[in-house]
Amino acid sequence: MKRALLLILAVLAGFVPYARAMAQSPWGAAEEAWLKEHHVLRIAVDPYWQPLEYVEKGTAHGLSIAYIHAIADRLGMTVQLVPTKSWSESVRKLLDGEVDVLPAVPDFQLPKSAGTRIALTRPYYVGTTLVVAKARDKNYFDLSSLGCITVAVKEGGAYHQWFEGHPLSCTRILPEPSDSMALAAVRDGKAAAAVGPSAVLHPLIRLQYDKTLHIAGTIAELPLVLRMAVRQDFAPLLSLMNQALASFSAGETDQLYQNWLEGADYLQPSLKALWHYYGTTIVLFLIVLISLGVSVYQAMRARANALKSEKVKSEFLAIMSHEIRTPISAVVGALELLDREDNSTPRRELLHRARESADSLLAVLNNVLDYSSISTGKILVKPSALRVNDLVRSVLNGFEAIADRKGIALQLNDQSGGHIINLDGNRIRQVLGNLVANAIKFTEQGAVTVDVRLSRSERSSERVTLAIRVSDTGIGIAPEDQPRLFQPFSQVGNARQRQTGSSGLGLSICKKLVEAMGGSISIWSTLGQGTTVEFSLETTIADTHDETALPPSPQVAASVSGAILVVEDTPANQLVLMEQLRALGYGPVLAESGARAIDLFST
Template sequence: MMDFKLVTKNLLETYLGSDTLNKVAIQNFLDANVSIIGTGKQEFFKNIDHFLSSFKFDMEKRKNIHFEFKDLEIEENVVDDQCVFTYGSVQIYGIFDKEVPIMHLDSRFTIIYGVRDGNWKVLHIHHSIPDKEQLEDEEFPITLGKQVQQARHEVEALGAAYSYISVIHLISKEVELIKKNRGYDPKLDVNKVDIDEELDLINRLIAKDCRESALEFFDFDTIAKRLEGRNSLSYPFERQDGTWMLAMVVPQKVDEFGRVVSILIAIRDFTEEKKRELEQEEALRQAKIKAEKANEAKSMFLFNMSHDIRTPMNAIVGYSQLMKKELRDPKLLHYQEMIEQSSQLLLSIINNVLDMARVESGKMELDENYDVVGSVSKLVCGAFEAEALRKRIELNRNVSVQHKNIMVDTTKMQEILSNLISNAIKYTPEEGTVTIDVKELPYDREGYTLIQTKIMDTGIGMSEDFLPSLFELFTRERNTTMSKIPGTGLGMAIVKNFVDLMDGSIEVESELGKGSTFTITIPHKIANKDYTNTNIESNMECDIDFKGKKILLAEDNALNAEITTTILRDMGFEVKAVEDGILCVNEIQHQPSNTYDLILMDIQMPNMDGFKATHCIRHLCQPEKANIPIIAMSANAFEEDKKKAFDVKMNDYITKPIDFQKMEEVLKHVLRSS
């Protein structure tokens, strides 16, 4: 496609700057039937011959006056492969004897190009210059040529594509009809009509669904204001016959203050473009549906994979912990520790993949509960204390806050800090230092506190080039093979998404060989006094003895049932195991009240799952049986699974593979509360 901006520039240079007709090379681009409209002196030309004749006459009148233009601004609008608009503005200077400026005009132009006989041609030139009183007696033409006021009716079109063209004078409210095709109101055959008739035409031609927006667009009381600083406005609309039209509005005339006082409206058929647009929108909609289904299928696969992997993982971790109690040989203990570490790494990878799947699906939500500032960092540091000790890394933790009691999604906060502290220890060489600094920043939001957590290490650091991509998916500066440090490249992306979910921010400073500093700043709601006191009192309650307590275990996996039974018996419980939800409900129904102190209920079981079994138990007639504490025990580790558990009035939720120390804490809490 040709360079329309360059052709437009050459066209302007031709009629403003040429001294002789020999320089009018632009005529090759002018269609024989081009319509040329100039305002200010109101010049109109029937065709190119008319224009060139006038141009020759103008050369004689100009004498020692030549025209220059400055500050040319050109915009381009490709309508389709048959029609292109260029429009813009230019400062016109009339120079006498090449030294003395005798005029300065601020002008606007619109030029329409179209294909004629296989070649691009200029179909219409519209040039707008404000009237200047002092120019009324000038002998030379101001715009495109000689004044031909009487030739207005001979202007046939802005171009073959346009079926309706009119000039609207915004002050007098008059409409001057330049062109209309069949299908428009017969009353518009007259040269001038009232602006209300124009609006009435719009109202009758346009489909009902488009009328309100169309009348807003064609609001002639506001259109001048909307055109300020713009070269045009456009509006696609549907007619009552189902066809689509495109209306273009350009400033036709401005006053000495630069205010638009008349506009040019051109309307053309837009049906084919709209049809393609609707087809593209439908294709995009179908593509979106397809992508959503694919994403849903991926999420379902990952969720199912999570359950299927966690079930055998529970057996691996459980038997490993049972084995540890019996081992005395240092070499075998080392082997057991390696199995446990590898299991935890595998579980971490599974959690990361699933967390990202949930973030991408938009299902990730906050689940805020009471906590104390610094407790999560203390818990995470404790989890990595052994690894830091093994590498002789100094692990420091400082907490300095005024408002200690907050509401926070503890699980997500724990994952944020676990990823960052784990990386700090992982990438810090032996005898290095890792520091976690937690402090409260000034914050003016009532009822909230702003907590900043810095994780600083003296590790290997990161290059400046890598930092911009740090939080992208699957991104690592050194892969596992090169660095010998395992990881998926998901941890930082998860951290960033969780921090964003909490309306917080994360920043990183790093230098190769000098370590890294991650700064997380998150606002937290301050826990109210009653909530705080209740939690403090519950945390101060005395310990509980499990000896003699009876648990009914509903678990369909034999290995998991064996492991859980063994661990519970070591805690002091008496345990009876059943294989599905039906057997669990039958056991509670047929045994005397208070036979069992608590039920550990697996979720995915044959015949009847844990949710249905809990529902049945909660609706038993005997209150002692209906209100028995029930703890979910599932390989599904997602928030909606926990929500389902609480919706059927389960008391708590434990995920597999089971951390038996955490399970012991949950059992104590539930039994203490019952």
């Protein structure tokens, strides 16, 4: 019993490796032995049988190539393409032993010279043979119906060889270098019809000969059945390839066809074919392209015109700035002198009105010119160290006389602590001056109050926030008008309120200047009670020794003694300036030109 058990175990031990080996390989012993000796599968193709098989840039493509690579993967082999210049050369290399496989051989194309030296695999593709002719020709459905016509075929190809081996009674065969040239022969009248595989001719007709050539029928007795040809002495390889072809599932076969169709290159389409299939798209694209080009040209031209117009406007405003400001300054100066000398009440009132109108006109002109510069982006911010309370007082000093004439109190509530900060003094002066001027202009009684506060910034301990608020007890602004206050050339209120000589630019200029300095501006107003405007800016504390000296106030300037040189070439301004200086107690010396001024100053 013990001996029998040991015998059974020994048999089983010998059977396990054999069973494992059988499970690992589906091939027979002869095939396995052949695979161990051969690792490369050499192939040759028809280099111009597109899309079934062809060579492009040294690489083979097509349906037959997809199948041979799939078979090689099954066998664990690699595929090597042996270059050839024609199908005939590929067949010769197979017969000479330089090639192992021809991947695409029709049933009817096996060369007579091959004899029994070539074996064919099972078929893997079945197609139809097409007859292509012009629209007016008849249909052809068998070889006998061809009759006595000239038929164009690809030279050296399967159909050429078949017709040579099976000559028809009166049909003349015209060999052409390629299937495309065979179709061209039909188009040009050299042949009545062309014969070839549907997989090749159908896409060529669609892409290159649409509406010129047509499918005239199929040859029923000449189907295109593709097989692979193997050297007869490679019987194990033939068996392996047949087994591999039989092992492909429906899904794998479908994927091979799908990859072939997606990657098939049916030659470069003709312009006529492109126009037929994409004519509408091409026309629309050209229209869009032309429209875009015209739009770009018009935009560039409009920009050039705008720049030219802006340059002309800038030049015009520069001239107007000189030509208008000069006489207006003379008018304002003359009215100021007359106002000082004439004490008669009726005439003094007229002089007051004239001076106010002249001041208003000058302010309007200044605002228009300033807005023109600001709107073109010419806002230069140059911070410097300055004392805020001194700057605010110097601005208010310039409005004291106007406020006194209207009987309005001009008040300053300074909580800046006398600190020196880094700001653009000229821009602050311009903004504050506009706000105070507006407040006085629209206030008939009461007061205009300026509050100045300096506090630590909420965002950084190293920065401070300057807030300047201008409040008045004037006519106020209606709620529906307030959203338009910062719009250029916007005037609010009734007709009586608009009769102030305002251009509607003051607040717009203030907003742009404040934003250019990185700040913000806000307004609150109640109709009939007054208006409050506040702007705030973030900045830093400056060193004391960096403080920029402010221009001396009129009171300080008046205490300076000595002669003053007046350089002015306009007679009206000469007269006004000389009289103004004499009224202030100076002894003016006039120079009509720059050269004269240098001479007088040097002496």
